[in-house]
Amino acid sequence: MDKLQVRAAGPLAGEVTISGAKNAALPILMAAVLAQDTMTLRNVPELRDVKTTIELLRQLGAEVSDLNDGVLTINPATINNYVAAYELVKTMRASIMLLGPLAAKYGHADVSLPGGCAIGARPVNLHIHGLQAMGADVDVVEGYIKARVNGRLKGATILMDVVSVTGTENLMAAAALADGITVIENAAREPEVIDLANCLNAMGAKVEGAGTDVIRIEGVERLHGCEYSVMPDRIETGTYLVAAAATRGQVKCLSAAPATLEPVLLKLEEAGAIIERGDDWVSLDMQGQQPKPVSIKTAPHPAFPTDMQAQFCTMNALSSGSAHVTETIFENRFMHVPELQRMGAKIEQEGNTCIIEGCEDLQGAQVMATDLRASACLVIAGLVATGTTVVDRIYHLDRGYEQIETKLAGLGGNVVRVK
Ligand SMILES: CC(=O)N[C@H]1[C@@H](OP(=O)(O)OP(=O)(O)OC[C@H]2O[C@@H](n3ccc(=O)[nH]c3=O)[C@H](O)[C@@H]2O)O[C@H](CO)[C@@H](O)[C@@H]1O
Numbered sequence: 001m002d003k004l005q006v007r008a009a010g011p012l013a014g015e016v017t018i019s020g021a022k023n024a025a026l027p028i029l030m031a032a033v034l035a036q037d038t039m040t041l042r043n044v045p046e047l048r049d050v051k052t053t054i055e056l057l058r059q060l061g062a063e064v065s066d067l068n069d070g071v072l073t074i075n076p077a078t079i080n081n082y083v084a085a086y087e088l089v090k091t092m093r094a095s096i097m098l099l100g101p102l103a104a105k106y107g108h109a110d111v112s113l114p115g116g117c118a119i120g121a122r123p124v125n126l127h128i129h130g131l132q133a134m135g136a137d138v139d140v141v142e143g144y145i146k147a148r149v150n151g152r153l154k155g156a157t158i159l160m161d162v163v164s165v166t167g168t169e170n171l172m173a174a175a176a177l178a179d180g181i182t183v184i185e186n187a188a189r190e191p192e193v194i195d196l197a198n199c200l201n202a203m204g205a206k207v208e209g210a211g212t213d214v215i216r217i218e219g220v221e222r223l224h225g226c227e228y229s230v231m232p233d234r235i236e237t238g239t240y241l242v243a244a245a246a247t248r249g250q251v252k253c254l255s256a257a258p259a260t261l262e263p264v265l266l267k268l269e270e271a272g273a274i275i276e277r278g279d280d281w282v283s284l285d286m287q288g289q290q291p292k293p294v295s296i297k298t299a300p301h302p303a304f305p306t307d308m309q310a311q312f313c314t315m316n317a318l319s320s321g322s323a324h325v326t327e328t329i330f331e332n333r334f335m336h337v338p339e340l341q342r343m344g345a346k347i348e349q350e351g352n353t354c355i356i357e358g359c360e361d362l363q364g365a366q367v368m369a370t371d372l373r374a375s376a377c378l379v380i381a382g383l384v385a386t387g388t389t390v391v392d393r394i395y396h397l398d399r400g401y402e403q404i405e406t407k408l409a410g411l412g413g414n415v416v417r418v419k
């Protein structure tokens with residue numbers, strides 16, 4: 001199993017090119033199932049989750065090219081199997097996003113229940129209830145969600161009890177082919193929901209209101225293939241900005257979309273960073289200063305994203321004071337805290353809040369990555385710690401960060417992958 005060996009090498013400095021967003025690419029790749037003919041997707045990141053999605057689509061019978069310099073073609077016309085099997089779904093929860101498109105296009109979807117993961121139970125009841133409201137018969141049998149539709153799904157008004165990103169995306173994609181109008185109330189407003197809506201509209205769908213909490217979809221009878229470029233990854237961007245802040249360095253992120261990460265940029269400014277932004281770039285400069293502590297509370301967009309919480313824990317652990325970090329989205333998203341404590345971080349957890357006392361530096365240790373963003377926060381800690389940090393189980397990291405060791409090395413970081 002691969003590990004990352006990280007050593008401090010002073011402040012990070014330089015430019016890094018941001019990849020396409022994992023959380024936009026995955027729903028878009030799965031929504032390709034809805035098209036009549038070939039989709040050409042650009043800026044697709046080379047990630048383990050993308051490879052898993054390609055494998056899932058191929059198992060359905062779709063003709064999918066290999067990923068070449070960010071370009072992927074998917075011809076869904078050859079799909080003849082409607083089962084997303086446990087073996088792949090268990091490695092990637094986002095596979096649930098095949099449920100809506102398969103049910104809408106083929107009237108038949110058997111998608112393995114994804115199950116919980118390190119950060120929480122992550123139920124999918126809202127995905128199921130929404131499809132039922134659109135007229136699908138949905139049962140959970142032997143670990144599989146089995147959806148059957150007689151004819152077309154019917155447009156419906158759906159109130160989401162909880163704001164769910166993939167729940168909104170699944171139902172929005174399904175509604176694109178439904179008969180009539182679907183209104184999703186209390187919809188997620190994340191930028192990735194907008195990106196999926198833009199792609200669906202490029203395929204001929206009629207989606208309005210994505211990015212607000214009410215999305216209206218007028219179903220159409222068929223969707224065609226299109227060319228679409230996936231938005232830049234706002235969480236990858238935020239991760240490199242925090243890495244530079246924690247090392248008291250400077251970084252310019254290219255091919256980024258700063259407008260999608262405003263809450264993170266505001267908190268970095270509060271930490272003392274000088275942030276500059278253009279349409280497709282954002283830079284951070286700490287001018288050699290230790291970050292100031294910043295309290296954060298995660299919540300659905302446009303509030304502070306849960307996917308940046310772990311990285312901010314590391315930055316606060318290296319700050320000049322005391323901060324509170326409160327997680328309100330997932331019930332178990334502090335698995336990185338004991339690992340940071342092993343590196344000398346002063347963190348006390350009380351329920352869903354961590355109280356963090358900053359210090360000048362951490363000590364290198366052998367640590368275990370428990371999920372994607374926990375892995376990133378441990379790598380950032382290793383960039384500042386004395387001695388060597390070895391981050392184990394980095395298959396989590398490979399799910400969502402393209403070539404992290406190469407990109408960090410380009411900024412002067414000392415990060416080596418060891419087999
Ligand atoms: C592939 C992808 O885009 N993943 C992102 C997506 O995950 P994901 O879409 O799985 O997360 P959700 O937005 O659905 O989860 C938000 C909350 O809703 C709850 N819930 C969700 C669905 C449901 O049917 N019932 C229910 O109770 C969850 O347990 C959680 O407490 O949004 C999360 C929250 O921004 C991010 O951390 C993930 O990176």
Ligand SMILES: C=C(OP(=O)(O)O)C(=O)O
Nearest residue numbers: 023093094307372373400
């Ligand atoms: C939690 C995440 O992803 P996923 O929903 O794919 O597990 C993440 O990107 O931080």
